[in-house]
Amino acid sequence: MLALLAAASQPENLSILSPASPSAESIKGLLILVCAITGGILVLVEGILIYALVRSRRRAGRDDAEPPQVYGSKPIEIAWTVAPGIVVFVLVLLVGRVLWEVRPDADKPPPGAKPLYVTVVGHQWWWEYRYDSYDGRELGITTANELHIPVSEPGKPPRPVYLNLQSADVCHSFWVPRLGGKTDLLPGRANTMWLQADQTGLFLGQCAEYCGTQHANMLLRVVVESPEEFERYLAEEAKPAIDPTEKTALADKNTFRSLSCVNCHTIRDKQDTRVNGTFGPDLTHLMARKTIASGMVENTPENLRKWVLSPNSIKPGCLMSGFELNEREMNSVIGYLKSLK
Amino acid sequence: MATAEIEPAATATPSPPPWTATLHEWLVTVDHKKIGVLYVLMAVFFLLIGGAAALLMRIQLWAPQLTFLPPITFNQFFTLHGTTMVFFVGMPVLIGIANYAIPLMIGARDMAFPRMNAFGFWTTFFGAVLVYFSFLVPGGPPAIGWFAYAPLTENSFARGPGVDCWALGLIVSGIGTTTGAMNFIATILCMRCPGMTLRKVPFFVWVMFWTSLQIVVVMPPLTAALTMLEFDRQLGAHFFDTQAGGSAYLWQHLFWFFGHPEVYILVLPAFGMISEVVPVFSRKVLFGYEFMAAATAAIVVISLGVWAHHMFSVGMSRTLDLFFVAATMLVSIPTGIKLFNWLATVYGGKLVLKSPMLFALGFLSMFVIGGLTGVILACAPIDFQVTDTYFVVGHFHWVLIGGTLFGVFSAIHYWYPKVTGRMLSERLARWQFWLFIIGFIVTFAPMHIAGILGMPRRIYTYGSDRPWEIWNQIATIGALIQAPSYLIFAYNLVVSLWKGDVAGDDPWDAWTLEWATTSPPPPYNFAVIPTVKSRRPLWDLKHPDDPDWKYE
Numbered sequence: 001m002l003a004l005l006a007a008a009s010q011p012e013n014l015s016i017l018s019p020a021s022p023s024a025e026s027i028k029g030l031l032i033l034v035c036a037i038t039g040g041i042l043v044l045v046e047g048i049l050i051y052a053l054v055r056s057r058r059r060a061g062r063d064d065a066e067p068p069q070v071y072g073s074k075p076i077e078i079a080w081t082v083a084p085g086i087v088v089f090v091l092v093l094l095v096g097r098v099l100w101e102v103r104p105d106a107d108k109p110p111p112g113a114k115p116l117y118v119t120v121v122g123h124q125w126w127w128e129y130r131y132d133s134y135d136g137r138e139l140g141i142t143t144a145n146e147l148h149i150p151v152s153e154p155g156k157p158p159r160p161v162y163l164n165l166q167s168a169d170v171c172h173s174f175w176v177p178r179l180g181g182k183t184d185l186l187p188g189r190a191n192t193m194w195l196q197a198d199q200t201g202l203f204l205g206q207c208a209e210y211c212g213t214q215h216a217n218m219l220l221r222v223v224v225e226s227p228e229e230f231e232r233y234l235a236e237e238a239k240p241a242i243d244p245t246e247k248t249a250l251a252d253k254n255t256f257r258s259l260s261c262v263n264c265h266t267i268r269d270k271q272d273t274r275v276n277g278t279f280g281p282d283l284t285h286l287m288a289r290k291t292i293a294s295g296m297v298e299n300t301p302e303n304l305r306k307w308v309l310s311p312n313s314i315k316p317g318c319l320m321s322g323f324e325l326n327e328r329e330m331n332s333v334i335g336y337l338k339s340l341k
Numbered sequence: 342m343a344t345a346e347i348e349p350a351a352t353a354t355p356s357p358p359p360w361t362a363t364l365h366e367w368l369v370t371v372d373h374k375k376i377g378v379l380y381v382l383m384a385v386f387f388l389l390i391g392g393a394a395a396l397l398m399r400i401q402l403w404a405p406q407l408t409f410l411p412p413i414t415f416n417q418f419f420t421l422h423g424t425t426m427v428f429f430v431g432m433p434v435l436i437g438i439a440n441y442a443i444p445l446m447i448g449a450r451d452m453a454f455p456r457m458n459a460f461g462f463w464t465t466f467f468g469a470v471l472v473y474f475s476f477l478v479p480g481g482p483p484a485i486g487w488f489a490y491a492p493l494t495e496n497s498f499a500r501g502p503g504v505d506c507w508a509l510g511l512i513v514s515g516i517g518t519t520t521g522a523m524n525f526i527a528t529i530l531c532m533r534c535p536g537m538t539l540r541k542v543p544f545f546v547w548v549m550f551w552t553s554l555q556i557v558v559v560m561p562p563l564t565a566a567l568t569m570l571e572f573d574r575q576l577g578a579h580f581f582d583t584q585a586g587g588s589a590y591l592w593q594h595l596f597w598f599f600g601h602p603e604v605y606i607l608v609l610p611a612f613g614m615i616s617e618v619v620p621v622f623s624r625k626v627l628f629g630y631e632f633m634a635a636a637t638a639a640i641v642v643i644s645l646g647v648w649a650h651h652m653f654s655v656g657m658s659r660t661l662d663l664f665f666v667a668a669t670m671l672v673s674i675p676t677g678i679k680l681f682n683w684l685a686t687v688y689g690g691k692l693v694l695k696s697p698m699l700f701a702l703g704f705l706s707m708f709v710i711g712g713l714t715g716v717i718l719a720c721a722p723i724d725f726q727v728t729d730t731y732f733v734v735g736h737f738h739w740v741l742i743g744g745t746l747f748g749v750f751s752a753i754h755y756w757y758p759k760v761t762g763r764m765l766s767e768r769l770a771r772w773q774f775w776l777f778i779i780g781f782i783v784t785f786a787p788m789h790i791a792g793i794l795g796m797p798r799r800i801y802t803y804g805s806d807r808p809w810e811i812w813n814q815i816a817t818i819g820a821l822i823q824a825p826s827y828l829i830f831a832y833n834l835v836v837s838l839w840k841g842d843v844a845g846d847d848p849w850d851a852w853t854l855e856w857a858t859t860s861p862p863p864p865y866n867f868a869v870i871p872t873v874k875s876r877r878p879l880w881d882l883k884h885p886d887d888p889d890w891k892y893e
Contacts, residue, residue: 012806014795016726027722034720038713045680045709052688053702056623059691066884067691071892072629072682080681081632081674088670091720095666098722103659124498165656170493171589173654173729177795181725184655186590187492187583191656204806208654208729208797210486212493213412216800296804316412 012204016177020199020224023102023180030098037087102181106162106192114157116149119164122172122185124211124319125218126281126294132164134234141237142266144281146289148223150230151200159227161195170212176205176222184209197224206295213317219295240268241284241340249339255332260323267340280320286340293318305334371455372864373444376462378760380437381753383466384430385831391425392827394418399784399820402813405805415801416484417503421472423487424507427603428514429469431745435610436461436521438752439549441760443525445855445862446543448534448871453527461521468514475506483507486799488600488651489570491581491592496574505574508567515560515567522556525549534854536873541893543853543876544627547634548613551641555602555609558645563599566592593655597648605644607741608708609637611748612679615701618751619683621851622698623690626877626889629682636675643672653724662721669719676712680705695849696770700751703778707743711736714789729799731812732792735785742781750777750830757834758848762860763841769833773826780823787812787819852877 019025059067109115114135121128129147131139150159165174167185174193175182183193197203207218225233244250256262257274264280275283286292289299293315297303307314309330310322325333358366367375398418401410410418440458444451452458475482480501485494494504529550533542542550570592572578579585581592620627627633647669653662683705692698714736718724727733750773757765791812796803803809847856856879858867875881875889 012808014807016793016795024726027726030720031717031723031726034717034723038716042709042713045684046706048684049687049702049705052684052690053692056687056690056692057694066624067689069626069887069889069892070628070685070689071626072632076685077629077632077678077682081678084674084677088674091716092663092667092670095720095722096663098720099659099662099666102722102725103662170498171490175729175795175797177726181722182654182729183725186655188586188588189590189656205795206797206800210416210490210493210729210799212498213416213484215416216412216802219804 014177018178020178021180021196026098026101104194109160112157114159116161122167124169125214142282145294146221148233150227151224152196163193165191171209172207172211173209175208176203176220178203182208200224214315217296221295240270252332252336256336371459373440373452376458377437377441379462380433384434387425387429391422394422396820399817403817405803412801417482420483420485431607434749443546446546446853448854449532450866452524454524457520458524461517464517465514468510472507472510475503478502488596491589492583495582508570512564512567515564519560522553525553534870541876544616545613548609548637551637552606552609555641559599559602562595566595593652597651601648602644608744611745614748614752615704618697618701618755619686621849622693623687625686625690628685633682636678639675653721654728666721673716697751697755699774700747704747711739711743727792730792731788731796734798735788738785758844759860762844763837764844765833765837769829773829776826780819784816784819787815852880
């Protein structure tokens with residue numbers, strides 16, 4: 001069990017006991033301390049109970065007389081009121097300290113830090129990420145479902161990430177256990193959340209506030225990269241979609257543009273702003289993402305085809321409809337989507 | 342009261358009345374005892390329904406990506422499971438037992454308002470029927486979770502009338518609960534027998550008095566919130582309609598201002614029941630009655646100011662978070678006082694290990710665990726991690742089963758002989774107890790681990806890349822162990838009516854007034870209203886050389 005709990009750093013590990021960020025680390029410390037205190041109380045109480053039972057069991061049946069009636073004792077009562085009171089007082093102070101550690105002010109990053117600001121919008125049932133600025137640079141990139149952030153290397157300036165959490169529909173909650181506690185996304189309210197990763201790698205999580213039919217499959221993927229990789233990622237994502245020149249590819253694109261896909265999806269394009277729906281995920285660099293359907297299935301051509309044909313067969317209840325595309329349209333759409341590197 | 346005049350006390354009539362007459366009698370009764378039994382039967386019925394829903398959900402979670410239940414059905418089931426267990430099992434069973442016991446315990450002939458008492462039961466019952474009526478409407482039952490966070494409940498996201506059935510059903514049953522609470526307050530204040538000052542009421546009565554006050558304070562905000570929701574849905578208001586400037590945050594505050602004290606409404610009466618059973622089966626007076634009484638009042642008052650600990654992740658300020666951390670932790674002090682006093686009552690006693698005490702000991706050993714995981718959750722930073730995960734699911738089931746349900750089973754095994762004149766089968770009770778406690782631990786302990794490993798609650802399935810399968814399988818096995826215990830319980834309740842040993846007036850050699858009358862008691866409870874001098878009038882009677890009133 002311990003091996004499972006503390007297991008190594010595979011992405012399958014979502015344990016809050018394997019922290020990869022300063023805030024998750026201090027919460028783990030607090031958790032262990034509080035568990036030790038409550039565990040001590042538990043052992044004490046159960047011990048007293050068992051001792052009292054054994055004693056009173058032994059007395060039973062010895063004679064018919066009732067045991068001595070003890071009505072109470074003021075000193076004892078005061079003792080077991082004051083003792084928990086002291087424990088509570090100490091606990092509140094400890095909690096206060098950790099609370100201020102894990103919830104720093106978003107508008108005041110530590111001196112020398114290179115903060116990344118991302119607006120996260122929860123949708124039924126996927127995540128929209130708008131990269132606002134990084135180290136003072138305006139970004140204006142929109143993507144979905146896979147969040148890339150830079151790692152904070154030891155001995156170098158920290159690269160804190162501040163999420164501005166909003167919702168387009170109902171309440172959601174952003175939770176990647178190894179990177180810290182969760183914060184809800186409420187419609188009509190903007191929350192902030194501090195994220196800072198100490199290790200590179202893929203960190204999984206999922207929506208933690210019930211948000212409707214597919215709450216279970218509103219999955220989160222956070223990719224923590226070295227600052228150099230992250231710069232490359234930003235550069236790639238900032239580019240507009242590849243403009244096809246070859247004849248069939250051009251035809252595929254035109255077919256896509258003629259279908260209802262454009263009402264919900266955006267594909268950033270220098271000349272053409274027709275594909276500008278905002279109800280669904282931005283597809284400009286769809287092929288840069290490892291998964292589709294908010295992390296449910298791998299982003300392979302077969303899955304993509306299955307998804308476009310009938311989203312409900314993969315994610316029952318999902319808000320994207322299958323549009324009854326014919327074989328020719330389907331081939332064109334998949335062909336075009338595959339080109340969105 | 343009318344029944345008291347019509348029905349003779351002795352049941353010497355040779356031929357039983359026709360079943361239609363019996364049915365009519367039960368439907369129109371205003372006798373607190375019959376109403377109490379109706380409440381308990383309603384609760385047992387809904388316990389089996391809510392339990393069946395839970396079992397189906399546990400099967401769905403047996404392995405990753407099962408398609409045993411479709412997502413919408415699963416979401417409807419956990420909504421109904423939570424709503425049912427809180428509103429149609431927990432509160433009715435507690436109110437029902439109190440309804441039966443309290444007039445007897447204070448030496449009264451009935452509740453203060455017998456007709457309102459019947460009204461309270463039937464509104465509670467029809468509220469439940471209205472919620473379940475949602476099975477017959479287009480779209481079926483609501484899929485919103487029992488705390489129904491806005492705006493998922495608004496027309497934009499829940500188009501069918503299921504949410505309306507749910508909201509109206511809870512408004513209606515809430516009216517029943519509130520009238521019931523007012524009736525308890527009036528009864529306890531005005532109907533006590535001569536000599537029984539408020540300082541001399543049996544402890545269960547004291548606890549029900551404070552619980553009733555709490556109900557009267559917190560049910561109206563729920564009713565208001567549900568009414569606002571119906572205004573939104575039916576009359577085009579925008580209280581929680583975020584797309585028109587309504588507030589999702591407001592719903593959470595309104596709901597939890599009711600929702601947290603509700604937890605205490607569900608557990609305090611169980612505290613009272615335990616405080617009756619533990620002394621009788623330890624053969625000792627309740628240790629520290631006054632401190633216990635003060636602790637009860639303290640829990641009621643403090644718990645009115647802790648609701649936002651359900652909302653730590655909602656993005657309140659750190660200062661506000663810390664306030665609710667401190668308030669929540671404060672509740673653990675009076676709760677601890679109670680626990681220590683029960684232990685002190687057992688200590689130095691002479692244990693009688695009959696079924697009521699068995700369940701009471703289950704309560705003492707299990708409730709403390711739920712309380713302590715509550716302390717862990719009260720630490721806001723830890724809560725940021727584990728709130729809305731299976732850790733929370735494990736925690737509150739540990740409180741509501743380890744606390745409330747163990748207390749209720751203890752109380753039912755304790756008072757069943759009084760209600761029916763027959764003893765429950767000890768053999769079946771032991772089978773029930775051991776299956777129940779083992780199944781309970783095996784079900785809910787692994788949930789804490791699943792939560793720490795990152796499993797959110799209310800997910801109808803999970804990916805095979807998630808490390809949760811084994812913990813879910815253990816939990817499902819636990820549920821399968823638990824399930825027969827409820828059936829054994831229901832069977833025992835029925836079969837002991839005929840096969841149980843005759844109980845006599847006072848089978849446990851107990852000390853409160855309900856044991857001074859016959860089993861079952863006559864419609865008028867007491868031929869002569871008793872006069873008492875202490876908290877344990879029957880102790881005084883049985884030990885004239887060493888009466889309680891000398892020491893109180």
